[in-house]
Amino acid sequence: MKRSKARRLINDFEESARIAGEQLSEHKVRSLLTALGVIIGVWAVILIGVGMNGLDTGFKNSLSMLGDDHFYIEKFPWRDVGDDWRTYIRRPNFETRYAEEMNEIIDNTPNSGLLLAVPTVGFRRSISHADRSANNIQFTATTSDFGYVNTADLAAGRFFTPTEESSGQNVAILGSGVVKALFPDEEDEVLGKRVKIANIQFTVIGTLEEQGAFLGLQSFDNQAIIPLRTARKFFVGGRRWNGTSIRVVKKPETDRDLARDEIIGAMRRVRGLLPGEENDFEVNASDAVEDTIGPVKAGIAVAGFVITGLALFVGAIGIMNITFVSVKERTKEIGTRRAIGARRSSILTQFLMEAVSICLLGGLVGLLLAFISKAVLDHFAPNFPASFSIELMILAVSLSVTTGILSGFIPAWMASRLEPANALRHE
Template sequence: MRRIWRGLKLGMKSLLLHKLRSGLTVLGIVFGVAAVISMLAIAEGSSRDAQEQIKALGATNIIVRSVKPSDEAQASGGRPARILNYGIKYADYDRILATVPTIKKALPIREIRKQIRRLQHYLDGRVVGTTQDYADFNMLQVDRGRFLTAADNEKYQNYAVLAATTSKTLFPYEDPIGQSVKLGSDYYTVVGVTKERESSAGVGGSLAAQDFNKDVYIPLNTCRVRFGEKIVNSRSGSMEAEETQLSQITLQVATIEQVQPTVPIIKAAYEGEKFHPKKDVEMTVPYDLLLAAQRTARQFSIILGTIAAISLLVGGIGIMNIMLATVTERTREIGIRRALGAKRKDITQQFLIETVVLSGVGGLLGVSMGIAIPQIIVYFIPDQKAFVTGSSVMLAFSISVAIGILFGLYPARRAALMDPIEALRHE
């Protein structure tokens, strides 16, 4: 240890004799390490953001959703139907529950775009007819009052729970609890308000992005009675009518292992010419999407990490170049040390210590810069996610030290193999 410590002090002294050259050599490692950590942080942040969006749907959930059929599928006998009837029926819901034994919970949902009014205040939002389980399935938290209950649904109550933005828009200065809002031609008593929730991103091609902050939640049975199943929209003088019973069913199984076996059974309960010949129902399995997102994230991280590692390689080449020049400059010194009894391993050790010092200092500075850069990016681009992991820091620093040893080994061995007499004659 004493010999290594003496070699370290001698190496530092030698490197400080050429501060500019040593500093420029270190910069190659600094930028390489910083690039590896920053790129992996951005890749990890983007990956985690996407995976959180999918996890919000529930890894043990299976989502069956109504989709508007294509123009060809809409035509009936060569002519488009006057009333477009599509999507999940209550009969489908009952059949799925009766046929699939692994289902632990089921959440039926009916979504209707409506203007929500209260005196002179109004908001174009989404009326969601659902049950008491909706808040748990979608991770909604109640800010004031309460959420819907099973009794509200059974008794067809005209109760409503407002989302955060809906509440602020309709009741800017008042407490909404106990007040009334108008949906269509009916009035609903507000029993609760939910906290703000981040909008969900669109998943795959089957689920659109959802803004949970502009919703009104009412009991499903109340929605069925008050709004019916037929929605008429008037646009530019033309009348369009759609008939949909349920917009979505979210089915939950007990464990992740039950997801894959359950999927084909659910499909058999609603697919086929007998039930939905127009292909107006689609299924989304969040667990499958999560696995695909994780695979993509790993590939993305490998690609970015490889690109960033190239800059580390360039830094290593710079270290080798400088150390070869140093060996040439210090040929006479090497000859003197060998003449005084230094062994070849001592010479090799001395030059290796110097290269490790260069790469180690560069690695430490690069780690600091690599941790700071993602924070700066997130500060100026708030939508961009970045997450620095301990494994990426250790990986980048370890590679920087390994590159120092690898690229310093040849110059060190070249110095050690010099003939002492020829080295002493060197001018």
């Protein structure tokens, strides 16, 4: 009994699939237009999923570039300050000596949770070798201690020594993007080569491992590192530079919040702030980026789901209407099938299968458009870490089937409830 019932269900399914295929083949244009809402909905949800996956991947990679144990003491916060920008612009500029004073405090603090403070000065210049050049390169001027806090590993060579830094030697460590731009055919033979930074000769003593780009946009590889005293001699004078930052590294076992509190206390001493005075500096870290990117991701997700929901709703209404029309057009056919013994469940399955088939067609077209869109994105933004996943494809198919079932159930149910005699008399 159970076997015969299962066989009957399989036969109903096979016959419904055959009839649905015939209807799609007979009404190609109508079916495609009917599925337009599902196409847009699936296309949108796949692109949103790809974009969110790319944001998450790029975000995690970017946080590793900033360093989980690193803090950046700077004049401005890593967030939108809105109309309060005047407050921040009036803050005193940073001085590189702050790092030395911070290190004295760290060394004299029992059980300090901090390891080291290192000054950095950022500025942009062009760099060239022979007939090749790279413009708008981000330079970091720093001390020899930077080798202990740099988040990028050395690919080759070494960092500059305290002697080279204190004597202002013309030595440089190049990021992988600069190496590729200046030495495309000899990337493994860069050490010892001479490059020009704003027409001043420098010797390459090291190269950095490839890091990638933040969210596929701002490259971390188009950079170079030179000694602080050298930069002061040739490029930026004085001790107070707008691009000055103090990078502080905490001990691995130290809690992030405790480390931040210790940095704030030490920096207030360095700046000479009295009790009750507001901080005139900012302690930035990777969690500030998390707080900034979180609302962006949420906004993208909400907007995407609204667009997807509206598109699928419109598609469902269209499929429901076309299924009602199909039931009306084929009322006599339904009466004939019922008269020769077709069960109500067979009629219900038939029209549900037709609605689901239209939605699956829309889902497949939506997937195809999503693949094409990703190919275009890969071409124009090759560094953006966008990728498809099996989960996204399963989601697209599930949405298509669910939309088909929900939109086709009422007209399919009404078709299954038609009495054979009344259906056969229908004109």
